[in-house]
């Protein structure tokens with residue numbers, strides 16, 4: 001048995017796990033990450049990150065590096081299947097990037113801070129009373145606290161919180177990368193479906209996510225390879241010119257979007273849940289990864305403020321994060337109803353509201369202007 005009794009053990013090297021590792025080390029708290037795969041990787045092509053996550057990445061000295069590899073946006077175009085709805089200037093900072101670039105930037109920073117990461121370590125068992133972790137490769141470690149950053153299919157959540165398995169949300173999404181000269185974020189809204197395109201870099205690579213409300217069953221892996229023709233068939237209502245050019249050799253994937261019901265609490269004895277392990281959400285506000293960053297940053301600086309009393313840090317974390325992430329889970333779900341309207345009168349009303357910025361400004365302000373650092377540092381939170 002190897003001892004890391006002074007270290008926070010982080011399960012999962014995704015967005016939440018790496019952000020937590022960086023925050024803890026930057027604040028002088030030792031940490032170690034255990035990842036089941038043989039390297040850090042990320043499914044899906046692109047990711048958009050809004051101001052609420054970017055301000056935290058900046059505090060972790062990651063933003064400048066990421067911005068060099070990403071696209072910044074000041075404009076969003078909304079379009080119907082046939083005609084333009086409006087063009088809006090975004091009042092808050094948004095960047096779009098390849099997911100792998102975000103993961104690479106987080107990993108580089110974690111390693112520069114002296115972080116340790118053990119690959120091929122898939123969690124088997126955790127003993128809450130003595131903080132011993134056992135992995136499928138038979139290695140055992142002892143840590144000071146366990147941070148569960150193991151994503152939507154979190155086995156820690158299943159074993160220690162509730163065993164309600166991920167449920168199909170009723171939405172599927174085609175995701176891929178093509179080529180076009182698109183320079184901004186482009187939404188196309190239609191009945192029971194919508195498409196989001198955005199550039200990934202300055203070289204013309206463009207990510208598309210095409211979402212459809214669809215009942216049915218998807219394979220356990222919740223990701224299936226599909227053909228270009230079946231993709232176009234799913235979106236026959238739309239002009240194919242909306243999509244970036246997709247090369248024949250490019251693999252296309254259709255994903256079932258899965259969710260889990262909100263938890264009463266994101267903390268247990270010596271265990272804290274973060275990111276998708278705690279609150280997976282439908283991706284219609286582009287906030288799942290941003291919430292993972294907010295959770296991780298918040299828990300990291302609360303550990304520092306609590307001066308080694310993890311239970312105190314957990315209690316404040318739960319009181320702050322549970323409320324905010326539940327709200328955003330709910331708003332994300334509601335956003336699909338706004339995007340996917342069918343009734344022509346409601347569609348016309350929605351388009352007017354979009355045009356005069358009622359929906360985006362009102363809704364997005366509370367989400368995008370939140371600064372988890374200021375919230376914790378400026379509000380005198382009770383420990």
Ligand SMILES: Cc1cc2nc3c(=O)[nH]c(=O)nc-3n(C[C@H](O)[C@H](O)[C@H](O)COP(=O)(O)OP(=O)(O)OC[C@H]3O[C@@H](n4cnc5c(N)ncnc54)[C@H](O)[C@@H]3O)c2cc1C
Nearest residue numbers: 012014015016036048123150151275276283286288289290
């Ligand atoms: C179609 C779609 C589009 C999206 N677009 C956006 C967007 O634009 N902006 C945004 O902010 N969010 C977006 N999201 C959401 C975002 O991708 C997730 O919320 C985010 O990846 C969650 O990060 P995480 O670190 O919690 O989990 P994950 O990224 O899933 O990482 C979990 C890690 O844990 C590891 N792991 C799992 N089990 C174990 C184990 N037993 N032992 C050891 N390691 C383990 C995994 O290998 C993985 O590395 C989107 C999601 C979807 C489906």
